[in-house]
Amino acid sequence: MSQPYAEVVGDPIAQSKSPAIHCFWLAALGIAAEYRAHSVAAGDLGDYFAARRADPNWRGCNVTMPHKQAVIAHLDRLDPLAERIGAVNTVVPEGGALVGYNTDVAGFLEPLQGWLGKRHLYRMARVLGAGGAARAIVAGLAAERVTIVLAARDPAKAEALLAELDPGGEHHAVALSHFAPPTDFVFDDRAGCFDLIVNASPLGMRGQDPLAFDFTHAPPGAIAYDIVTDPADTAFLKAARARGMPTIDGLAMLIGQAAAAFERFFAAHPPRDRDGELRALLAR
Known part of the structure; x- marks a missing residue:
């Protein structure tokens, strides 16, 4: 008899690290199930879900680019956050x-x-990129009472995204190029403040253009967060560490979102105490 399984769908899909993550957890927990990568073109989403609906062993799927919005038309309902x-x-x-x-x-x-659990006088994030990943990042930060400066090649796109996701927020949209040249801006006292800089774009990823960000735009004590996973240690993060800034890499977000999905697929908590082993596996 076939085993239960889940999968990740996208186009392309070969670069996905999701199978390595989920298979590691399944093996660690001794769960008799599989997790696969499955390439699905945009025009084939309807056929894909029609086939999976009829498969009793299918436990669900993760959806990666470019389908995160197109997939909605093929679903019966959405969780309120996803909606x-x-x-x-x-x-x-x-x-x-x-x-x-x-x-x-x-x-x-x-x-x-650890940071958001503390009280702050003010919370601000500079988010670089206004694509699909930025939608979740903006929504999450807005819910944590963070004022957002969203930077995009087209500032009008950034402004529309902010208006859609948090219409009552006092956020700002700027051109991505705003952060490329140095600035002589003098930051005020940041004691008691939360400052975050997020690369929510593919810039800096292997095979992509570098991220042009001058660290004179970074307030003292700001956290640098890059969602790029290949390489995990990007030039942006290395430059931030050289300035004494705390950093978060893309594997942190990747593993965190996978853990939430794993629980829905397999009704089990992944062994997060083994994240170090998992990171070493993903770095190979």
């Missing part, structure tokens, strides 16, 4: 219905909880 963000990265069959969730928010916020 608000307008993007789905996890699909689970529940009572004969296909339900869409977004675990990117939980994955992104997880490594920030």
Whole structure:
């Protein structure tokens, strides 16, 4: 008899680290199930879900680019958070219905909880990029009462995203190029403040253009967070560490969002005490 299984779908899909993560956890817990990567073109999403609905062994799927928004048309209902963000990265069959969730928010916020659990006079984040990943990041930060400066090649796109996801927020949209040249801006006293700089774009990823960010735009004590996973230790993070800034890499978000999805697929908590081993596996 075939084993239960979940999978990740996207186009392309060969670069996905999700199978390595989920298979590591399944083996560690001794769960007799599989997790696969499955390439699905945009025009084949309907056929894919029609086939999976009829498969009793299918426990759901993660959804990666470019399908996080297109997949919504093929689902029966959305979790309220996924509906608000307008993007789905996890699909689970529940009572004969296909339900869409977004675990990117939980994955992104997880490594920030130590800071966000404290009280601050003011919270600000500079988010670089206004693509699909930025939707979850903006929604998550807005819910944590963070004022956001969202930078995009097209500032109008950033402004529209902010207006859609947090219309009552006092956020700002700027051109991505704003952060490239040095600035002589003198930051005020940041004691008691939370400052975050997030690369939410593919810039700096292997094979992509570098991220042009001048660290004179970084307030003292700011946290540098890069969601790029290949390489995990990006030039942006190295430059931040050289300036004494705390850093968070893309594997933190990747593992965090996968953990939330794993629980829905396999009704088990992944062994997070083994994250060090998992990171070493993903770095190979």
